[in-house]
Amino acid sequence: MxxxxxxxxxxxxxxxxxxxxxxxxxxxxxxxxxxxxxxxxxxxxxxxxxxxxPSKEALYFKILELEEAKIKLKLSETISNDKDSVKKFLLRAYEVVDTNPFIRQVTFDDNMQELLRKLPEQELKAHLNRDTDSLLPLIQRWHENGIRFNEDPEMVAALFRSIFFMAFHKKEIGEAIYPKMIELLVNLVVDGLCREEAPHD
Incomplete structure (x- = not known):
C-alpha cells in the first residue's frame, strides 16, 4: 500500500x-x-x-487542459476591433499550438485517438463544453467592437474549434502544405462569417 x-x-x-x-x-x-x-x-x-x-491518460488529459488554458490566456490578449483581428487570432492560435512541445506531441503517433479511446465520454463532453464556454466571451468582445458574425455564438465557437482540431490531423493533411492550408481556411471562414459595423456605445 x-x-x-x-x-x-x-x-x-x-x-x-x-x-x-x-x-x-x-x-x-x-x-x-x-x-x-x-x-x-x-x-x-x-x-x-x-x-x-486513475491512469496515465487522465494525467495526460489534465496536462492538455493546463496547456490549453495557458494558450487561451495568451490569445485573449491579441483581440482588437476589426475583422483582421479575428484572422490574426486564429492564425496566432495555430502558431502557438504548433510551437508548444506538448501540444505538438498530441498530434503525433495517434496520441489523441488513444486518449479518446481511454477517457470516459462524459469527461470529453465536459471538456468540449468548457472549450465553447471559453470562446464565447471572446466572441462577445468582438461583437462589442463592431464585428458581426452571420451565425450564433455557439456555431462560431464550433467553427473556431474545428480549425484548432485541424492540428490533430496535420500528418494526414500533409505537413508541407499544412501552414498554407490553415491560412487559406482561416481567410475563407472569417470572410464568410464576419462583417464590420461601427461599434455601439
Missing part, C-alpha cells in the same frame, strides 16, 4: 507529476511513456501515482 501524504506533500507531488509528465509526454508521447518512468522521475512508488490519477 502506498504511504499517506500530508496535504502539502500531495500538492508538491502533484505539481512534480504534472511537470515530469509534461516533459516525458512532450518527448515520447502518450503510448511510449509509462507510469513507471513518471514515478521514477518524481521519486514515488507506482502505487502512489494512483492516489493522484
Amino acid at each position: 502506498p504511504k499517506g501524504f500530508t496535504d502539502h506533500e500531495k500538492e508538491r507531488i502533484n505539481s512534480e507529476i504534472i511537470e515530469q509528465g509534461r516533459r516525458l509526454f512532450s518527448t515520447y508521447g502518450l503510448k511510449k511513456t509509462s507510469i513507471e518512468e513518471i514515478t521514477k522521475a518524481v521519486h514515488i512508488s507506482q502505487g502512489s501515482f494512483y492516489i493522484f490519477y
Whole structure:
C-alpha cells in the first residue's frame, strides 16, 4: 500500500507529476511513456501515482487542459476591433499550438485517438463544453467592437474549434502544405462569417 501524504506533500507531488509528465509526454508521447518512468522521475512508488490519477491518460488529459488554458490566456490578449483581428487570432492560435512541445506531441503517433479511446465520454463532453464556454466571451468582445458574425455564438465557437482540431490531423493533411492550408481556411471562414459595423456605445 502506498504511504499517506500530508496535504502539502500531495500538492508538491502533484505539481512534480504534472511537470515530469509534461516533459516525458512532450518527448515520447502518450503510448511510449509509462507510469513507471513518471514515478521514477518524481521519486514515488507506482502505487502512489494512483492516489493522484486513475491512469496515465487522465494525467495526460489534465496536462492538455493546463496547456490549453495557458494558450487561451495568451490569445485573449491579441483581440482588437476589426475583422483582421479575428484572422490574426486564429492564425496566432495555430502558431502557438504548433510551437508548444506538448501540444505538438498530441498530434503525433495517434496520441489523441488513444486518449479518446481511454477517457470516459462524459469527461470529453465536459471538456468540449468548457472549450465553447471559453470562446464565447471572446466572441462577445468582438461583437462589442463592431464585428458581426452571420451565425450564433455557439456555431462560431464550433467553427473556431474545428480549425484548432485541424492540428490533430496535420500528418494526414500533409505537413508541407499544412501552414498554407490553415491560412487559406482561416481567410475563407472569417470572410464568410464576419462583417464590420461601427461599434455601439
